[in-house]
Amino acid sequence: MPFRLTTKLVVLLLVLLRASAAAAHAQAKPGCPSRCGDVEIPYPFGTRPGCFLNKYFVITCNKTHYNPPKPFLRKSNIEVVNITIDGRMNVMQFVAKECYRKGNSVDSYSPTFSLSKFTVSNTENRFVVIGCDSYAYVRGYLGENRYRAGCMSMCDSFDFVTNGSCVGTGCCQIEIPRGLKELEVEAFSFNNHTNVSPFNPCTYASVVDKSQFHFSSNYLAWEGTPEKFPLVLDWEITTKETCEEAKICGLNASCHKPKDNTTTSSGYHCKCNEGYEGNPYLSDGCQDVNECEDPSLNNCTRTHICDNIPGSYTCRCRKGFHGDGTKDGRGCIPNQNTALKVALGM
Numbered sequence: 001m002p003f004r005l006t007t008k009l010v011v012l013l014l015v016l017l018r019a020s021a022a023a024a025h026a027q028a029k030p031g032c033p034s035r036c037g038d039v040e041i042p043y044p045f046g047t048r049p050g051c052f053l054n055k056y057f058v059i060t061c062n063k064t065h066y067n068p069p070k071p072f073l074r075k076s077n078i079e080v081v082n083i084t085i086d087g088r089m090n091v092m093q094f095v096a097k098e099c100y101r102k103g104n105s106v107d108s109y110s111p112t113f114s115l116s117k118f119t120v121s122n123t124e125n126r127f128v129v130i131g132c133d134s135y136a137y138v139r140g141y142l143g144e145n146r147y148r149a150g151c152m153s154m155c156d157s158f159d160f161v162t163n164g165s166c167v168g169t170g171c172c173q174i175e176i177p178r179g180l181k182e183l184e185v186e187a188f189s190f191n192n193h194t195n196v197s198p199f200n201p202c203t204y205a206s207v208v209d210k211s212q213f214h215f216s217s218n219y220l221a222w223e224g225t226p227e228k229f230p231l232v233l234d235w236e237i238t239t240k241e242t243c244e245e246a247k248i249c250g251l252n253a254s255c256h257k258p259k260d261n262t263t264t265s266s267g268y269h270c271k272c273n274e275g276y277e278g279n280p281y282l283s284d285g286c287q288d289v290n291e292c293e294d295p296s297l298n299n300c301t302r303t304h305i306c307d308n309i310p311g312s313y314t315c316r317c318r319k320g321f322h323g324d325g326t327k328d329g330r331g332c333i334p335n336q337n338t339a340l341k342v343a344l345g346m
């Protein structure tokens with residue numbers, strides 16, 4: 001009995017140690033900063049030479065002008081808010097604008113973002129135009145082909161504008177195609193806002209994260225629209241060789257092509273194999289998942305034994321029982337007692 005308790009304790013300690021190791025999965029390359037301010041920077045991204053995969057994954061951590069420091073994509077003014085290892089990046093991007101006073105353009109800005117290896121997510125974003133005498137274009141490239149689209153928004157009075165409604169009165173929106181790169185957004189006015197200037201002096205336009213965009217009538221006022229809007233980018237790895245040849249993915253990880261290959265995408269992602277978790281771009285980033293710790297990840301009968309093995313787990317019955325040890329299988333049945341067998345003449 002005392003021996004059993006000790007083994008249980010040791011097992012418990014091992015379980016606790018593994019749990020803390022799992023919580024602290026290294027996301028950056030060894031010896032590299034894992035964060036810039038509040039943002040985690042996982043490899044293949046990095047802030048220093050030796051810390052990123054190639055020049056496309058350079059993050060500039062601006063410590064001189066911001067406290068906490070803020071990360072930017074390469075040398076751009078595109079602020080990085082979040083990077084996920086499955087190929088998403090949340091950024092903040094300047095909004096295009098054209099503002100008028102007495103029919104004269106007084107403030108104008110047309111952002112361009114040449115994101116080379118990154119595409120603007122078509123599932124997460126919309127192109128929106130805000131204004132009452134307004135139209136705007138979004139231009140870019142779909143592979144080698146030029147892309148141009150836009151929408152227009154009109155309103156004769158502030159009273160016709162409804163919060164949360166982006167259907168052409170004060171705000172219009174369009175979907176964008178998959179695979180859009182090299183964006184340029186330009187805002188225009190039909191009549192220099194002359195007829196609507198008392199309540200709407202500006203046209204604003206941007207590609208925005210649709211889950212975070214809620215049109216407000218306040219956006220129509222002078223400087224009423226935020227300077228930057230959130231935007232979702234997709235990132236992937238592109239190499240001359242195939243993913244397998246390039247050996248980008250780490251141990252217990254493998255190469256994945258985007259599911260739907262209707263685009264010009266030539267890139268790929270790494271993913272940890274089933275039963276592993278962590279950063280699949282680091283050579284030993286994928287760590288074994290302990291399925292036994294989480295009842296939703298294993299099928300073992302609670303009252304018996306679950307053994308974690310690399311990439312998987314097995315169920316087994318305690319001494320004196322037999323069966324496969326699973327909840328949905330035969331479970332664990334007490335072994336027939338020899339004495340009983342004798343009594344029954346078996």
Ligand SMILES: *[C@@H]1O[C@H](CO)[C@@H](O)[C@H](O)[C@H]1NC(C)=O
Pocket residue numbers: 060061062063064065
């Ligand atoms: C930090 O940001 C400021 C203001 O945007 C800019 O002027 C400066 O060049 C940036 N520094 C670095 C190191 O990027």
Ligand SMILES: *[C@@H]1O[C@H](CO)[C@@H](O)[C@H](O)[C@H]1NC(C)=O
Pocket residue numbers: 081082083084
């Ligand atoms: C970053 O994105 C992941 C996945 O969508 C999310 O779980 C996490 O909360 C986000 N982090 C921040 C700081 O927004």
Ligand SMILES: *[C@@H]1O[C@H](CO)[C@@H](O)[C@H](O)[C@H]1NC(C)=O
Pocket residue numbers: 103104105190191192194
């Ligand atoms: C609008 O503004 C532009 C430049 O500010 C000017 O050239 C043009 O004549 C104006 N048009 C109208 C209709 O006011």
Ligand SMILES: *[C@@H]1O[C@H](CO)[C@@H](O)[C@H](O)[C@H]1NC(C)=O
Pocket residue numbers: 161162163216217218
């Ligand atoms: C829209 O919401 C803002 C607050 O977010 C409010 O100030 C404004 O009056 C609302 N506009 C309309 C037309 O309801």
Ligand SMILES: *[C@@H]1O[C@H](CO)[C@@H](O)[C@H](O)[C@H]1NC(C)=O
Pocket residue numbers: 251252310311
């Ligand atoms: C995980 O990687 C290690 C090291 O290459 C290897 O020994 C092990 O077999 C891998 N696990 C699985 C389940 O493939």
Ligand SMILES: *[C@@H]1O[C@H](CO)[C@@H](O)[C@H](O)[C@H]1NC(C)=O
Pocket residue numbers: 259260261262
């Ligand atoms: C992806 O490409 C392969 C080979 O080019 C093709 O056989 C397959 O049907 C494509 N899948 C989709 C979903 O388009």
Ligand SMILES: *[C@@H]1O[C@H](CO)[C@@H](O)[C@H](O)[C@H]1NC(C)=O
Pocket residue numbers: 296297298299328
């Ligand atoms: C549990 O077992 C069933 C059938 O044996 C299987 O389909 C299911 O994926 C298992 N669940 C887990 C978490 O392993």
